[in-house]
Amino acid sequence: MKGTFPTERFKDIQTPFYYYDTDLLRNTLEAIKAETGRHENFIVHYAVKANANPQLLTIIKNAGLGADCVSGGEIEAALAAGFTPSSIVYAGVGKSDWEINLALDKNIFCFNVESVPELEVINNLAASKGKTANVAFRINPNVGAHTHANITTGLAENKFGIAMRDMKDIIAKASKMENVKFIGLHFHIGSQILDMTDFLALCNRINEIQDELENRHIRIENINVGGGLGIDYEHPDRVAIPDFKSYFNTYERHLKLRPGQHVHFELGRSVVAQCGSLITKTLYIKQGATKQFAIVDAGMTDLIRPALYQAYHKIENISSDGPHEEYDIVGPICESSDVFAKQTVLNRTKRGDLLAIRSAGAYGEIMASQYNCRKLPRSYTSDGMRQGTLS
């Protein structure tokens, strides 16, 4: 499916760079709307940490999603893109004072609070401004996700959230505080989850928690189930849009809602991953003793997922139709882990050929670093290419 890349246009652009198919992003957002539109009480926030590229944020905001932020910088990025403060939720285990103050000054919708000391600080800072902060408690539901150990977050051993046994205490504490208002519970069990039974397990756990709280006459207005829906890294063209139907159906069928309750979702990867590719130029083909290497000009500084999580990304030579050959595709960074793929089949590759590292729209550009004094990768969109602005 190389036809989807404007390879000719790419020839004038300094590599490596991110290329975003903004039509696919809009279709993905339409698919989310198609599944949630009939539920007035389903509210989808985009997890800004997956990709804060201003052009993508604007498209996502225009589609009507809210924002899920995990830092003051992300709140600023979301506001700059036009997200309304009342659509912003703010999570994170280590919120600093300036970040809390920013969120209070901007009147965001809700803090997802992860500990009692944090709750106390929010209450104090809100008091000094004469404000009341909406808070939801992030509960660690002790539900595992069948995903990479580094990206499972909902087990008791993880640093995230409040243990279930401490939940009633923190709700009671909040009810005695003057400047916070308890408005709901928050969960997030991990990322790149493709097995719907993991989300089903979360629904069952939330149902238990609700019953228990109801027995104590505690009402929950908002249930935030987090994000975590995975994408198909093997088949970026065949499964370009994630299975939002199964995902939202799981919650629709299994989460027992009370009248008037709102369900919040925080989708990151599933919104933006498939629309992005890292485009890199082949510098050298090096014949090793037992294999050949394609040495490219992108490295782990541009896309760290393979080095950090041993993540798989499909890679295609978008300049060649030659016969298939096997390559190890490696970057120029002085680290042995700077490898994008081992023993991967490409069309015969030569110096100058462009490769597309697919499904790189989430946790790609945003995680780029300047290690080795490298330049940060630039980015282009299909909209920009059509308009000829190359931006």
Ligand SMILES: *Cc1c(COP(=O)(O)O)cnc(C)c1O
């Ligand atoms: C990372 C994160 C998300 C988004 O996760 P995805 O797997 O990208 O959908 C949502 N909520 C919280 C609290 C997160 O930390």
